[in-house]
Amino acid sequence: MSTPREFKTRNKEKRTLGPFAQSTSECQWRSLQRTKMRRRVGVAAVQKSRQAEEMFRQKKDELAALELHQLDQQLDSFKQKLEEFASKHKKDIQKDPDFRRKFQEMCANIGVDPLASSKGFWANLLGVGDFYYELSVQIIEVCLATQHINGGLMSLTELLNRIRRGKNRSDISSSDLISAIKKIGVLGSGFQLVPTGPEWYVQSVARELSVDQSEVIQAAEKNQGMVSVSLLFDEYKWPRPRCEKVLKELVADNLIWVDLAPEEATYWFPGIFQAKREIIDE
């Protein structure tokens, strides 16, 4: 708020704007002073403004209640439609992996998770929950059974092959596995998916991979499961000690095997090596 002195100086500046400008700002100032004075006067004004506030609040609540009611209705009809859709396509959802994936995607888009609980209406309606729970159990079994070979790192393709073979079902897709593995994630950091460009890897040992370690896996993925200090240098331009450190960690975690080849020591991921070999064999 401007003091009279400030006002005067400002007025001087504004003189160039002509007589109208001058008188308007003078008026404004006066009215400002008046309001200031009026506000200071009387309890009535205060009460009046409070009353107004109260009315506004009432109206607001009214509107909110109305909105909520509408939303409820919308939600009900949405749920109904979704149920209709789900029961109509129940067979497709259970049988067709592609359809199942699309249904999952759609649910994810609208923020509904049909796998969140096996007791939800989804499970009752579709048995989707059970499908993924069973799959999760199988994934865990396969991963544990092969851990002694691959050190707890297995390609998604191999996992899929094994599960399809074991279950004698070809209607399971890799996106089913991904959904199921993400569900297992709820139980802790035991199961994780490591994306490495074209292929996913399932890590089934309870440890967090560092960023560097994941990058090493990615490099190995491109190279039949093998990495070495010079290869990592070529790929990421990491200084030698950094390459050695991350390789040492991976050896300590028994994820990679050392090959003391005559030229240079190389390091191998058994899981990736096998996955690549199977592709060649096929």
Added chain:
Amino acid sequence: MSGFTWPWEYSFPPFFTVQPNSTTRAKQMDSWTSLICAYCQFHKITILNLGDAEASDLFNNKTLKRKLSSDAVLEVAQYMTDNGKAQWLDGQNSILVLWRSLEEWAKLLHDFAIEAGLTNSVCTLFELVQGDDTTKEEFYGLDIRVLKVFLKCLEEQGRAELIGDDEGVKFFV
């Protein structure tokens, strides 16, 4: 060699380097044990001479240009004997590979003796492994040293007795 299906590890280069990580090494030793047992069973080998291990394609993958060093071979042999999958022979120059357990071999011999009605009479070791009556038996062609090991096992069970200068054996029921 034809016919034998090598396990995937055989073409896995680091398989031929003794692993520094003890957990990984244990897996590696297990894999070597099963490879050696499978290989020996396939080729009906019971005695593995460790001296010329490098000459055998078992320890030397020429396609891969990787071989298990003689120290590593000894380590594998030690692991196998520790786990009842092998026995030292001639000091530490060779091992008896037990792709069939000692007890199973002993039972095999004893069962044969009973079936053939050889109990309580003496037969020579030579006739057991080279005789005309045993050509169809699993133990036909076994090395005499190996046969003695199996018979000693039976002797400990009180079901046979080695006679003379370990040249004959008497089976009991």
